Amino acid sequence: MSDVQVELTVNGQARTATVQPRLTLADFLREECRLTGTHLGCEHGVCGACTVLVDGEAVRSCLVFAVQAAGSEVTTVEGLGGPDGELSPVQAALRDCHGLQCGFCTPGFVVSITAFLRDNPRPTDQETREALSGTLCRCTGYQGILRAVQQAAGAETAR
Amino acid sequence: MTAAATGDGRVEAGGATRYAGTRIGRVEDPRLLTGRGTYVDDIRLPGMLHAVFVRSPVARGRILGIDASAALALPGVRHVFTAADLNPDVREQWHTSVGPKSPETPRPPLADTDVRFVGDPVALVLADDRYLAEDAAELVEVDYEQLPAVVDYTRAAQAQELVHEAHGSNVVGQLAGRPAATLADVFAGAAHVVTDTIHQQAHTAVPMEGRGMVVDYSASTGELTIHAATQAPHEIRLFCSRLLGLPEHRIRVLMRDTGGGFGQKVMVQRDEMALMLVARRAGAPVKWVEDRRENLLAAGMSRHEHADVSMAFDPDGLILAASIDFVSDCGAYPTPWPVGTSAAVGMLFPGPYRVPAASFTATTVYTNTAGRVAYRGPWQFETLAREVLLDNAAREMGMDPAELRRRNLLRTDELPFANPNGMTYDRITPLETFEQALEMLDYDAFRAEQARAREAGRYLGVGMSTYVEPSTPGYGSYATEAATIRIEPSGKVNVYIAGGSTGNSIETTVVQLTADVLGVAIEDVATIQGDTAVTGFGAGTAGSRSGSMTAGAVRDTATILRERMIAIAAHKLEAAPEDIELVRSRASVRGVPGASVTVAELAATAYFDPYSLPPGVPAGLEASARYTAETRSVWVNAAHVCTCEVDPVTGGVTLLRYIVSEDCGPMINPSVVEGQIAGGTVQGIGGALLEHLAYDEDGNPTATTFVDYLLPTATDVPVIEYGHIETMSGGPGGYKGVGEGGAIGAPPAVVNAVADALAPFGARITRLPLTPESLAALVPPEALR
Numbered sequence A: 001m002s003d004v005q006v007e008l009t010v011n012g013q014a015r016t017a018t019v020q021p022r023l024t025l026a027d028f029l030r031e032e033c034r035l036t037g038t039h040l041g042c043e044h045g046v047c048g049a050c051t052v053l054v055d056g057e058a059v060r061s062c063l064v065f066a067v068q069a070a071g072s073e074v075t076t077v078e079g080l081g082g083p084d085g086e087l088s089p090v091q092a093a094l095r096d097c098h099g100l101q102c103g104f105c106t107p108g109f110v111v112s113i114t115a116f117l118r119d120n121p122r123p124t125d126q127e128t129r130e131a132l133s134g135t136l137c138r139c140t141g142y143q144g145i146l147r148a149v150q151q152a153a154g155a156e157t158a159r
Numbered sequence B: 001m002t003a004a005a006t007g008d009g010r011v012e013a014g015g016a017t018r019y020a021g022t023r024i025g026r027v028e029d030p031r032l033l034t035g036r037g038t039y040v041d042d043i044r045l046p047g048m049l050h051a052v053f054v055r056s057p058v059a060r061g062r063i064l065g066i067d068a069s070a071a072l073a074l075p076g077v078r079h080v081f082t083a084a085d086l087n088p089d090v091r092e093q094w095h096t097s098v099g100p101k102s103p104e105t106p107r108p109p110l111a112d113t114d115v116r117f118v119g120d121p122v123a124l125v126l127a128d129d130r131y132l133a134e135d136a137a138e139l140v141e142v143d144y145e146q147l148p149a150v151v152d153y154t155r156a157a158q159a160q161e162l163v164h165e166a167h168g169s170n171v172v173g174q175l176a177g178r179p180a181a182t183l184a185d186v187f188a189g190a191a192h193v194v195t196d197t198i199h200q201q202a203h204t205a206v207p208m209e210g211r212g213m214v215v216d217y218s219a220s221t222g223e224l225t226i227h228a229a230t231q232a233p234h235e236i237r238l239f240c241s242r243l244l245g246l247p248e249h250r251i252r253v254l255m256r257d258t259g260g261g262f263g264q265k266v267m268v269q270r271d272e273m274a275l276m277l278v279a280r281r282a283g284a285p286v287k288w289v290e291d292r293r294e295n296l297l298a299a300g301m302s303r304h305e306h307a308d309v310s311m312a313f314d315p316d317g318l319i320l321a322a323s324i325d326f327v328s329d330c331g332a333y334p335t336p337w338p339v340g341t342s343a344a345v346g347m348l349f350p351g352p353y354r355v356p357a358a359s360f361t362a363t364t365v366y367t368n369t370a371g372r373v374a375y376r377g378p379w380q381f382e383t384l385a386r387e388v389l390l391d392n393a394a395r396e397m398g399m400d401p402a403e404l405r406r407r408n409l410l411r412t413d414e415l416p417f418a419n420p421n422g423m424t425y426d427r428i429t430p431l432e433t434f435e436q437a438l439e440m441l442d443y444d445a446f447r448a449e450q451a452r453a454r455e456a457g458r459y460l461g462v463g464m465s466t467y468v469e470p471s472t473p474g475y476g477s478y479a480t481e482a483a484t485i486r487i488e489p490s491g492k493v494n495v496y497i498a499g500g501s502t503g504n505s506i507e508t509t510v511v512q513l514t515a516d517v518l519g520v521a522i523e524d525v526a527t528i529q530g531d532t533a534v535t536g537f538g539a540g541t542a543g544s545r546s547g548s549m550t551a552g553a554v555r556d557t558a559t560i561l562r563e564r565m566i567a568i569a570a571h572k573l574e575a576a577p578e579d580i581e582l583v584r585s586r587a588s589v590r591g592v593p594g595a596s597v598t599v600a601e602l603a604a605t606a607y608f609d610p611y612s613l614p615p616g617v618p619a620g621l622e623a624s625a626r627y628t629a630e631t632r633s634v635w636v637n638a639a640h641v642c643t644c645e646v647d648p649v650t651g652g653v654t655l656l657r658y659i660v661s662e663d664c665g666p667m668i669n670p671s672v673v674e675g676q677i678a679g680g681t682v683q684g685i686g687g688a689l690l691e692h693l694a695y696d697e698d699g700n701p702t703a704t705t706f707v708d709y710l711l712p713t714a715t716d717v718p719v720i721e722y723g724h725i726e727t728m729s730g731g732p733g734g735y736k737g738v739g740e741g742g743a744i745g746a747p748p749a750v751v752n753a754v755a756d757a758l759a760p761f762g763a764r765i766t767r768l769p770l771t772p773e774s775l776a777a778l779v780p781p782e783a784l785r
């Protein structure tokens, strides 16, 4: 199949590229945009490390072709903090709560927690666990991540 | 000493400032939280080719022929290498910690005549991009003569088929302690004897980032640069220099961020050897990053083992003797030689108990499955088998399992204590941690709640386990660790250690420790790690050694600079060196307000005004030192207590509370310690309940995705509660290793809790994992009516 041109917005910047139709959004972000914060932990839709926002929805970028995201606004982990390296409330809470160790799963958690708290600003523990159950971490035993969600939720509500 | 945390995480203690002991935020975090980490897959070099392995689809077979012509015809495909191309380049092939003379399994980088497991690397395709390389790998035609495979390890020793014909047997090796026959009289005369056969299923590290490597050879300079996902960059360099016959100093290994290792990334395996071998032949840099399927197929297997275990007790429940006959599955290509680790299972089986006599045998066998590799607490089976056996013994004797342990656990006044296999424990607190964990639970209250629940038809259980573990190995290549510290001319500090972030927070640890010894503000300290060009040799992250060994290296190196700064300050301030104190990057004269000088001023003098230095003080503020461990190991211990509810109809397990009381000495950073415990514990929970690297009877792996290999998720894990007891080790700072213990203590605590819950049904659990089906099968249907 011949290459196709895609146009989309990534972290607020317009991007145009000619890509293979089979190129995943994850590889588009990593290889074409050189945004390597989006990680690949399984490439079959289970681990959630590759989660990005597509028009605000949390999406597994390993399961989507770049061409399917044409015309969308994509936000990756690189687009969630401040331009000067300032951490978002979710990122700061993960740091405060020791919610990461090796950091490989972390971008997926940052993105999915951001979307989750936007939709459910005051989640219960059970809702939090269920929301996180689609993202895998092998280092932390989820302890700090669960605390971070509560802290970030508190910070949001306190505003 | 009382200590109070200040706003920035420091502790004010008697006027001095210490960062060790505080929950200071990690220095690794800002880059990792914002997607700015550098993992091996993030490396991109000009002209880089992408490598994909062609792997065997059969468990055992002969390679009759390989035809790569269709693959090579694809535009963008650059090379297809086979064993005939690469294997002849191998010069020497041995791991430093094992040595050149050990009876190792022969490891052809690519399979030459035979394939020995599904996933065995047969050819290596290089192409312009990963997609193309995968297409091409599909087009490489390999003709196999399929042979019957050795899959069931319990029958491997008797099997006709041999995994390695040249070895002459499927038994890799056998080691034994005191013969069991010499204990026959003790067992025959004991008031009570308990015996079980306990099986653990294959499961393994499964880091979220798989293995990977980028090799970049420059023919004009003869230099090879390797970027790797690794726990031991210096070992990769040494191994590669032997493998290729390249001088060690011509190789540079770099790693900034590694996405977890847990033992899987300590040693070089065959796939990585193949990458090293193509480096000089590819004519371009080459990247290989394994996908999840490869990781589950070929990165190694762990934990697959069983043992016949027995204990003899006197009428009061005191242990008289313990015996274990242990057999472990080592797959086709164990890395490293597995016989030594298997003996550790036998040696440590008595655990932290007053066991007067013990016997063991340890047998390792080859099968046509993925090779055995290290996984967090590689000998943890000794704890699983012992603790499950103790609970079964308590039930048989009609004794409370906590009381049985209490009577047998070692007390501190009995230390040092040599176990019957010659392991001498010291500076541990088995009874104290055990009592602390039971107290945190309120054991008696739980038993009362359990009784009420049973009356209401609900099945709650409590499980406990204790262990003692040798951390921080003090022998061979593990026995030393180096640090270089440069206080730069501006007074800012760089610490160079082998290290490298794999999730163990070693950057933060080093910064905390250095700031304390030097008396500088923590924000003035940075660390450079994971680059063999600028750091001294270190054996890497293994054996729960990083924190405790690095503490020695930092202490010995920083002390040299601290003394030098004090000498310069005393000279400048016209005071006695004993009166100088260094706090937050400032040297002042004790009791003389205003008499002070900053570290930046001291550094400027040391570098730019050498003639004004006091006599005997060298110019500059740079030092290197290498710490050597004082003991062969640093003992560390813990108790795990967990409660659960089991649904006897579905077999579903819900963990309710999970308590770990551990003694890892003083904590450099309690958040890091607790994070290590939690991570290990949840891996142990996964091993007990979920994870299974399963094969069918023909040797086909049946868990090659995360749909089949089940990792614990946020809905599976309880809140983990921590108790700390701090006994000083004999090493630097009194610190002990804490990386592996959680994974050792958790499986038996979970098994015992489930068995306790199902005790009313007479259930006896001897086989992992505890799947809902396996548990429901333990409950007789008539018992539920």
Ligand code: FES
Pocket (backbone or CB within 6 Å): A039, A040, A041, A042, A043, A044, A045, A046, A047, A048, A049, A050, A051, A060, A061, A062, A063
């Ligand atoms: S990489 Fe996309 S879900 Fe795992």
Ligand code: FES
Pocket (backbone or CB within 6 Å): A099, A100, A101, A102, A103, A104, A105, A106, A136, A137, A138, A139, A140, B208, B259, B260, B503
């Ligand atoms: S921090 Fe390592 S996988 Fe989550």
